[in-house]
Amino acid sequence: MSIDCTKWVDQLLGRMTIEQKIGQMLVFGFCGPVITPDIAELIRKYHIGGLRISQKFRMMTVANDIKPGTEPDENTRRSLQYPRGLNRDYAYIDSPTSCTAREYAQSLNRLRDFALERPLGVGIHLVIDQEGNACDDLLSSQRLFPAAMGYPGAGDTDLAYRSGLCIARQARAIGANMIHSPVLDVNTNPLNPEIGARSFSALTDEVILYGRALMQGLKDGGLFTTGKHFPGRGESVSDAHWGLPTVGISREDLYHEHIRPYKKLIEAGLDAVMLAHCCYPCLGVVDRPACVSDTIINDILRGELGFEGIITTDNMMMGGILQKYEMSEAVVEAVAAGCDIILCRDESPLRYKIIDSLINAVRNGRIKEKRVDESVERVLKMRWQMGLAQNGGKVDPDVADVPFNDAFVKKTAAEAAEKTVMLKDESSLIPLDPASNVLLIEQIFPTHSFAANMYSHPGLLWEEMCRHSDKVFSVEIPYYPGEADFDRIRRRISEADTIVMTNYYYHKGVSSITEAVRKVMDMGKDVIVVTNTPYEFGLAADFPVGIVCFNPGSREQLRAVAEVLYGKLKPNAKLGFEVTSSELVNKEAVIR
Structure with missing residues (x-):
């Protein structure tokens, strides 16, 4: 001292x-x-x-x-x-x-x-x-x-x-x-x-x-x-x-x-x-x-x-x-x-x-x-x-709000989002055609409810996807959907060529909605999963296509997801260790 x-x-x-x-x-x-x-x-x-x-x-x-x-x-x-x-x-x-x-x-x-x-x-x-x-x-x-x-x-x-x-x-x-x-x-x-x-x-x-x-x-x-x-x-x-x-x-x-x-x-x-x-x-x-x-x-x-x-x-x-x-x-x-x-x-x-x-x-x-x-x-x-x-x-x-609008902070937040997003695409569904009909089934992530402002709010991914296509239809669901929510999804399913569905994991919320995703997959449409973890909780082994972003509460992160979906951003991020999905692993970086 x-x-x-x-x-x-x-x-x-x-x-x-x-x-x-x-x-x-x-x-x-x-x-x-x-x-x-x-x-x-x-x-x-x-x-x-x-x-x-x-x-x-x-x-x-x-x-x-x-x-x-x-x-x-x-x-x-x-x-x-x-x-x-x-x-x-x-x-x-x-x-x-x-x-x-x-x-x-x-x-x-x-x-x-x-x-x-x-x-x-x-x-x-x-x-x-x-x-x-x-x-x-x-x-x-x-x-x-x-x-x-x-x-x-x-x-x-x-x-x-x-x-x-x-x-x-x-x-x-x-x-x-x-x-x-x-x-x-x-x-x-x-x-x-x-x-x-x-x-x-x-x-x-x-x-x-x-x-x-x-x-x-x-x-x-x-x-x-x-x-x-x-x-x-x-x-x-x-x-x-x-x-x-x-x-x-x-x-x-x-x-x-x-x-x-x-x-x-x-x-x-x-x-x-x-x-x-x-x-x-x-x-x-x-x-x-x-x-x-x-x-x-x-x-x-x-x-x-x-x-x-x-x-x-x-x-x-x-x-x-x-x-x-x-x-x-x-x-x-x-x-x-x-x-x-x-x-x-x-x-x-x-x-x-x-x-x-x-x-x-x-x-x-x-x-x-x-x-x-x-x-x-x-x-x-x-x-x-x-x-x-x-x-x-x-x-x-x-x-107090000056850093939020600072050019360095804005640039770094966008770069962090773009460089960290990950893609698994075993079915070659990406990029989506902007002329195709996409049904987005989007959970309300906790941060969207907590913040509820123009930077982070319910429907944020839909807003970002609409920048790339006017053929995106949305069914917003609570963090844990019930049977009434599935009825809402079934009513819209025939409109879609492809489904994008979130499967966010929040450790204080007990679990993700992996079984709900499987239920939607059984409806007969191609499904792209958007999640916030590379682990089984979010991107299960039987999910052929998924995008991982590491903070869905961030506008920059969901903007990067939308850009990946429509081919405007090619993700290069890979993990250096084994997870359920081998596509997310940089084999040369795996250390034993």
């Missing part, structure tokens, strides 16, 4: 009460832009240090991470909290409040004013996900970029760097300071339901190469970076949102394939590490997730890898934690084990229970105050480096 930073941190730490220290370690959710009295109270009265901001919902609670169609287990039920006090009782949480980039930046500045008005005047930091493929938290004046797996397919590390730079410039203009990227999981299991195309590759060396490039772009653009999910979730066969996975591989394989990206990126300047909600028997951690494991945090990450930066939990309201612990117990275990930041996106009164549990754990000696001081010192150092000691992180709202 610099002399000025050390002085600032030491002075603040020496004046802090237990309550203020605990607050600095907490990052709660804020589904703005509407500022509610409870979020103001948490900043002003409870001293919270950061917010995970998102424009995808009106609010989030533990209920968001209960698997659809299932009942919550006992720990989850104990963690569910009904609204009370200042906490608003919402009629529904979808359909977020839309706003301009300027309006959103103004709301975030107000939150920062609340922090600066506190006795110690320590600013809050704002953190996002912006991975692509419906994992994009910022939607106001944001050009969206491909998920990680697109970049090695393009074979262009400079494109990954420039994409990171553009993501960061857009996010910083609104006010974000930190990003939960890059994803450093090596997706060695093609049946992994949660990671998939969020990973750069099934090959460790590609994850290192492209992860480092994206990370450097994000850092040069002004964001603090977070590698996730340590010590690696790529071999998992279940989703940590719905339960606690066990990664059952050897210690040698875990170190060589999955931990190695962290070692290399820590050496390259990775700012923070997010821990996985998984168990690792090969490390002697049989029934405890990584975020509560002294072995994983202190012996391996701090000790063997020498990491001195911020260690954060993943979202503590996920099923991977609640299957084992009630929430307020889990956060105490995590801090005691060595986590610096507790991430909990829940916006219910559960937040107050978490705060009380941690304060009580320090007061009764279960967590040593020295242990808390170590984390708070790291967190304050990070906030100094973010510039929060100057003006609390406030930005100029009048220029």
